[in-house]
Amino acid sequence: MQMNGSLSQQVEAYHDWKKELIRQIARYRLWLQDNDLFSEDVSDRIRHGLELLVEDELTLAFVGEFSRGKTELINALFFAGYGQRMLPSEAGRTTMCPTELFFDRNRNRNYLQLLPIDTRREEPSLQQLRREDAWWEHHELDTSSPDTMREVLSEVARVRSVSVREARELGFDEKMLESDPEHNDNVLIPAWRSARISIQHPLFERGLRILDTPGLNALGSEPELTISMLPAAHAVIFLLSADTGVTASDMTIWKEHIATEDSDHRAGRFAVLNKVDMLWDDLEGESHSQDAIRRVQRDTARHLNITPDDVVPVSAKQGLHGRVRDNQSLFDHSGLGNLEDLIVDRILQYKEDLITQSLINDLVGMLQNSQAAMQSRLSSMREELDAxxxxxxxxxxxxxxxxxxxxxxxxxxxxxxxxxxxxxxxxxxxxxxxxxxxxxxxxxxxxxxxxxxxxxxxxxxxxxxxxxxxxxxxxxxxxxxxxxxxxxxxxxxxxxxxxxxxxxxxxxxxxxxxxxxxxxxxxxxxxxxxxxxxxxxxxxxxxxxxxxxxxxxxxxxxxxxxxxxxxxxxxxxxxxxxxxxxxxxxxxxxxxxxxxxxxxxxxDQTLRSERERLTDRIAELEKQLDLADGMLRQIRRPPPTQMQQKVVNLSGIA
The missing domain is CATH 1.20.1330 (f41 fragment of flagellin, N-terminal domain)
Known part of the structure; x- marks a missing residue:
């Protein structure tokens, strides 16, 4: 499966940057040992830094009311290489339970795990259940057969018909549930409380993690989702529909679950105005269509109290079609590339800054300490040679x-x-x-x-x-x-x-x-x-x-x-x-x-042999200091998004 777009390229560059940092930290550890400067305290500090890099993940939460196109957008961003929709995203209520997409690097397996909705009756918390595989129904995924994998993944959208009383007991608000057309006294609830999809996608292998949430009813009925999982996401992509604008239920989700004082979306909260193809008007022309889109974009920004730049108009459907059909013009028109650029410019840059603040500055200080000590040794050796x-x-x-x-x-x-x-x-x-x-x-x-x-x-x-x-x-x-x-x-x-x-x-x-x-x-x-x-x-x-x-x-x-x-x-x-x-x-x-x-x-050895010995030691020491300088330069290299900005700026100057 081929990766597409700037998002894939930049996540790959981010991963390569981290790999190079890990390599330089390992080199620094060996350098300390070679120069008899290693200690247990320094080892602990280095190990802690390596753990930060190895375990680093980037979590994006896709949030919105039903039928806003969250799953279609995920299909367009991550699964177009399969040539079809992999996650169920037909019209209506498709993703019925919170779904996490990632790659399980420990097991190195592709699978779907489903947590039955009846576990809400059990005493363990959702976080506890997430750590115990015995509660989950397990399905293997065959990535070599997209049709088979799609059929398995469709299980995420399965619903159950239950009485209103049972729905209440499981924490649902019956007013927000659909009636069962075959049993008028029953309502439809999701069959699953949570879903986990581990799939060997290049971006997921690099630590990207997606949280796909269902609509308002599920957000309100699963407190751990809104108290813990959603606020912990590095960024939130809030899905709206361009043909309806910001509805009352959209505003409820925004105010109660996203734009709250306690949310920890440090990399940002962004609104995606999906289904803009509904505003495309072939009769009136492109200019008229763009004016309509900009008007809805401004209105959306005003309702949500964010800047228009944080509202991205896209057509996930047309973006998916453009990628599947290899139609660059349709893909560009869909606006999906603009969303990828936003994720790169704002979210990946936040992660790079976090690593710089929490690790690189600390590492640079340690390395400069070591260089200063080695420089003192070099000065002393030169004095010995002068003697x-x-x-x-x-x-x-x-x-x-x-x-x-x-x-x-x-x-x-x-x-x-x-x-x-x-x-x-x-x-x-x-x-x-x-x-x-x-x-x-x-x-x-x-x-x-x-x-x-x-x-x-x-x-x-x-x-x-x-x-x-x-x-x-x-x-x-x-x-x-x-x-x-x-x-x-x-x-x-x-x-x-x-x-x-x-x-x-x-x-x-x-x-x-x-x-x-x-x-x-x-x-x-x-x-x-x-x-x-x-x-x-x-x-x-x-x-x-x-x-x-x-x-x-x-x-x-x-x-x-x-x-x-x-x-x-x-x-x-x-x-x-x-x-x-x-x-x-x-x-x-x-x-x-x-x-x-x-x-x-x-x-009493000869003066010549003494000078030779000191000269060799000084040369070796200078070589070690050059190695330290090289490590320092590599560690201080700007992360990918900063490098990209420099290239853009230089191009602008030219």
Whole structure:
């Protein structure tokens, strides 16, 4: 299957950029080992960076009311190479359950997994069920037979006929369900609660992940989808229909599930105005059609309170036809290429910036530390070579060099002793921070809220108990923030004292940044407030409400708590790492230098052989520094979207 369009090319370039970063990190690790500069602390830091790159994914959520063309758009973007629609996208309600598309790199298999809708009656949360294959119905996918694969994938759209009462018990609003034409008293509900499609598509292999959501009814009836999965997507593509504009149900989805204060769509929220081919008018001409499209585009932007540039007019149907028929003119007219450009320019660039901020800047600092240490070694060797004058070894110069090297060695030795003492102090401080967000403390809060909710017989009582849970967590996070700031001040003073000596590099401490976790918790608390006020939740029975709260809100709080604990556990070890690394590297280099200078002073070998030995060592050291420079240049290379922008700018200048 051939990849098409700028999206494929740029995702491939993004993947290649990450692969090159992984290669350079591996080279840096070997370089440290070859030059006797490796340590366990540095190894941990490098391993953490590699994990960020290897596990990196980009999640796009496609959201919209029924019949807006979400699945057709996914077919056009990712499955045109099969020559037909692979996901069911005929007229009407097709995708009936949340569907994730990705490639399972661990199993290296193509498959469809379906979670039965009846699991809503079970106690485990959706997140727990996602980790247990036993709950899912499994179908293999044969990518060599598109017709067979399409037939298997059509299962995603299957519905069940149930009574209104059963639909209510499963969490659906019967007013938003279709009646069963064959059984008038029944309604149609999706047969599946969730679907997962692992398929070996080049973009999915590169870490792209798609979340295809059904309409408003499913969004409202699956809290974990809107509380956890949807807000966690890096970007949201909101589907609208050009022939209807922004309807009331569209606005409900936008306001309640997308443009909310607590959504974490850091790469953006974009509206796709689909089915613009409905506005194409062959009689009036292209100019008239474009004016109509621009008018709907402006109106859509005004209704959603976004810029017109964030509203992309497309015809997914015509884009799919253009690709399947290899009709470039039809594809260009469909506007699908503009959507791909938007994903590249805004969403991929966000991911590149995130990697730059979280990994590359840290890696560059480590490498520059190592270069500075090696540069000191080179300067000392050149002094040793100068001491080997033309006719004799300048033993006085060697003596002065040895004394200064010993003084520097003693300096860094003392620094390391002080830093190790400071690190023990940091670990004590870390233990204090860890106690504030310990697993035991969180479990106590959970037990308390379970007791309060179980003993509350009124809706206001249940609501107060829910809020009390987040109030306790917020108190813990506030205390963590205050103690964390004190710890950061202590680290700052250690760095200031270290940087006072002119023999050291000016290094910056690694911050804890506990405030971002408090912000995340407050966002989650706002989601919980909406959960508490949701009439559908309040009208359900007490046991059902408690189960939903624990499955959705407590589970999400637990995941946030785990991230906080991981940061609090790692920070005390890493906070002093830059100055620890630099001091340790300098100490190791000075040990080698002192040994060499003493050997030279005692050695009666010829002056020529000594100069040759030093010249060879200096050449080797210069070679190692050149290798480090090469790694630094490669690591600092601009990511693909920035490179593309430079090419465009240069082309514009020309």
């Amino acid at each position: 080997c004058r033309e006719h004799r070894v300048d033993r006085e110069a060697l003596k002065r060099l040895a004394e200064r090297s010993q003084q520097d060695y003693d300096f860094y030795y003392r620094k390391l002793i002080t830093l190790r003492s400071s690190r023990r102090l940091m670990q004590s401080q870390g233990d204090l921070l860890a106690d504030m967000v310990s697993q035991e403390r969180f479990d106590q809060h959970v037990s308390k809220i379970r007791h309060l909710m179980g003993s509350s017989w009124t809706t206001p009582g249940l609501s107060r108990a829910m809020d009390h849970f987040f109030e306790r967590l917020e108190n813990d996070f506030n205390n963590l923030l205050m103690e964390g700031r004190l710890a950061e001040k202590m680290v700052g003073s250690i760095y200031r004292r270290y940087n006072e000596d002119n023999r050291t590099r000016h290094l910056e401490p690694i911050p804890l940044r506990a405030g971002r976790h408090l912000i995340a918790l407050r966002d989650l608390r706002r989601k919980a407030d909406r959960f508490r006020r949701n009439p559908r939740n309040l009208l359900s029975g007490q046991n059902r409400l408690i189960q939903r709260f624990f499955n959705v809100m407590v589970t999400e709080a637990r995941r946030l708590h785990e991230r906080v604990r991981a940061d609090v556990d790692r920070w005390p070890r890493e906070a002093l790492l830059p100055i620890m690394q630099y001091s340790l590297e300098q100490k190791k280099l000075l040990e080698h230098q002192i040994r060499r200078v003493r050997d030279m002073a005692r050695n």
